Amino acid sequence: MSNRLVCLCNLVDENEIISLLKRGATSTSDIQQLTRAGTSCGKCLPVIDDLVSEFKNKRPKDQQKKLDFGS
Numbered sequence: 699m700s701n702r703l704v705c706l707c708n709l710v711d712e713n714e715i716i717s718l719l720k721r722g723a724t725s726t727s728d729i730q731q732l733t734r735a736g737t738s739c740g741k742c743l744p745v746i747d748d749l750v751s752e753f754k755n756k757r758p759k760d761q762q763k764k765l766d767f768g769s
């Protein structure tokens with residue numbers, strides 16, 4: 699798996715962002731606060747937005763929708 703540098707200004711890579719998303723970050727603003735990515739020139743913000751959207755789309759929709767077969 700590749701690990702590309704997303705934010706050149708603050709040296710934040712894709713793996714770091716994905717790791718934070720897996721641990722509960724839910725928005726670009728969360729990523730900005732936790733890593734400072736996107737807080738300097740802002741050129742990486744579209745890439746961070748894409749990673750957040752991509753992660754949200756891959757996550758299971760709703761844990762409560764699991765089938766309950768009873769006992």
Ligand code: FES
Nearest residue numbers: 705707739740742
């Ligand atoms: S490249 Fe991320 S803030 Fe400049």
